[in-house]
Amino acid sequence: MELAVGRVAKSHGVRGELVVDVRTDEPELRFAPGSPLTGRLPRAKQSQNFVVESAREHSGRLLLRLEGIADRTGADALRGMIFLVDTADLPPSADPDEYYDHELEGLTVQLGDGTVVGAVKEVLHSAAGELLSITAAEAFPPAGREILVPFVNAIVPTVSVADGLIVIDPPEGLLDPE
Template identity: 75%
Template sequence: MELVVGRVAKSHGVRGELVVDVRTDEPELRFAEGAVLTGRMPRAKTSQEYTVESAREHSGRLLVHVRGVADRESADALRGMIFLVDTEDLPPSQDPEEFYDHELEGLSVRLTDGTEVGTVTEVLHSAAGELLSVRAAAGFDGTDPGTPGREILIPFVTAIVPTVSRAEGVIVVDPPEGLLDKE
């Protein structure tokens, strides 16, 4: 499995630097010179490896230069790309309030009253923050119990997701009115 450690927000300058929104507590390790990162566009099935040539802080983000990206046009083509590392290389998360994507995927999602909503299929990383992509349980919202569930996007914020229990395999959500409604 893979863990998102950064997202390309835009290009910077004319020499191919990437402005990266950091999604790791260890940017100095993940984006160190010589580090190899897997890059993948959101929802793409294929990925490519990138070797970090340099990284420096700039206005709360990182400016990263990777081998093979030498101009603004090449850097612009990578806008929205996520950088990943293999989770097998990571120690388990010790903070009960922080989660790796792979620790959330596959967990059951329930409302505060115990109603089954569905299962987390993916954690999406957007400029606005993280979203849980949940495959609705068959029969959720009065749909035909035999019908595969629709995708529900739930913002992964404490106000909406008050409880995550990896041990029980359950995420409890308290959505605002309308969030889970069918369109």
């Protein structure tokens, strides 16, 4: 399984730099000079391999130079590329309250009384924090709709990756359709 660690938003300047939206807690490790990167363009079946030449923070994003990409034309060709890592290569988290997104995706979400709310479709990262995007079960019609739940201890007191279960304690109205 692969995990996205960054996405190329656009080119920057004329010397082949890329503006990358970072999707990892460890950009200094993933994008360190000399590090290998695997990238895949949207709708592409094949991945491409790169080596990081340099990386620097710029306005909340990363400016990245890759070996072999020396001009704006080369950089523009990579627009939309997703940089990926194999989840098998990821070390286990040292903090029991930290999870990789892929560990949460697919887990069953239920209330404290056992009522199944649905399953985690994905983890969304926003400026306000992380949200669990849950596909609603039959008990929360219409089934299949998206329910967004803030991923905070007050609302999500229990996560058990081993049991495939997340227990939530939502405030009134959070699970209601709009």
